[in-house]
Amino acid sequence: MNYHVLTLFPEMVQQGLNTSIIGRAMDKGLITIDAINIRDYSKDKHKRVDDYPYGGGAGMVMQAEPVYLAYKDVQERIKSAQSSEQSQGKPRVVYVTPQGQLFNQKLAEELAKEDDLIILCGHYEGIDERVLEMIVTDYISIGDYVLTGGELPAMVMIDAISRLIPGVLNNDSSAQFESLQDNLLEYPQYTRPEIFMDRKVPDVLLSGHHANIEKWRRQQSLLRTLKNRPDLLKEANLTEEDRKFLNQL
Numbered sequence: 001m002n003y004h005v006l007t008l009f010p011e012m013v014q015q016g017l018n019t020s021i022i023g024r025a026m027d028k029g030l031i032t033i034d035a036i037n038i039r040d041y042s043k044d045k046h047k048r049v050d051d052y053p054y055g056g057g058a059g060m061v062m063q064a065e066p067v068y069l070a071y072k073d074v075q076e077r078i079k080s081a082q083s084s085e086q087s088q089g090k091p092r093v094v095y096v097t098p099q100g101q102l103f104n105q106k107l108a109e110e111l112a113k114e115d116d117l118i119i120l121c122g123h124y125e126g127i128d129e130r131v132l133e134m135i136v137t138d139y140i141s142i143g144d145y146v147l148t149g150g151e152l153p154a155m156v157m158i159d160a161i162s163r164l165i166p167g168v169l170n171n172d173s174s175a176q177f178e179s180l181q182d183n184l185l186e187y188p189q190y191t192r193p194e195i196f197m198d199r200k201v202p203d204v205l206l207s208g209h210h211a212n213i214e215k216w217r218r219q220q221s222l223l224r225t226l227k228n229r230p231d232l233l234k235e236a237n238l239t240e241e242d243r244k245f246l247n248q249l
């Protein structure tokens with residue numbers, strides 16, 4: 001996966017993602033993150049990229065031209081990188097905005113299948129609508145709150161998508177058996193010591209009885225989801241046994 005982030009703060013994106021698992025994924029060549037500075041495409045002698053909104057109102061608006069030119073340049077780069085391989089079609093262009101569709105695990109899984117992803121980060125009061133209409137394919141929000149810019153949402157998305165790419169996590173199965181797979185929250189985890197400040201690890205986990213452990217974990221997932229995210233249960237793939245368990249609570 002090659003990410004191309006159009007931003008006014010490229011170093012924020014690069015530095016925020018070059019450590020730990022995502023940093024290693026870059027070292028291994030499983031992902032690349034290209035952060036493109038929109039300001040480099042300003043034709044203004046002071047490299048301005050924003051201006052007052054038509055119609056008045058608070059704040060500044062990012063101008064269409066530098067965003068468009070930055071996008072065109074990225075599109076060219078992607079094309080020339082692909083020229084040796086077969087053409088993949090036009091890459092998706094995600095504009096991160098609180099007005100977009102809510103980002104979730106399902107959308108992360110869908111986007112993880114792309115070869116290239118262009119992510120556009122806004123600042124100030126937003127970006128001139130005309131360039132959005134011209135280039136954006138997906139409007140995505142990471143939650144119902146407003147941040148100061150699109151860089152953190154872009155980083156959140158890159159993290160969530162990248163860990164689904166084969167080879168990024170050491171243990172291939174750990175991306176499968178986790179929170180929100182199947183719309184259930186993850187069961188609680190424990191490690192040594194067996195007793196921590198008078199709190200003991202649940203006996204079943206020490207029993208070595210794999211079927212019982214699986215059953216206990218499934219029930220814990222169901223209980224957690226019911227308590228913390230009952231909305232998810234409606235979408236979950238419940239077995240007859242799951243339903244029986246929930247009904248007797």
Ligand code: ADE
Pocket residue numbers: 096097098140141142143144145146147148149150153
């Ligand atoms: N930009 C500002 N707030 C945002 C949010 N919640 N999601 C995506 N992009 C944003």
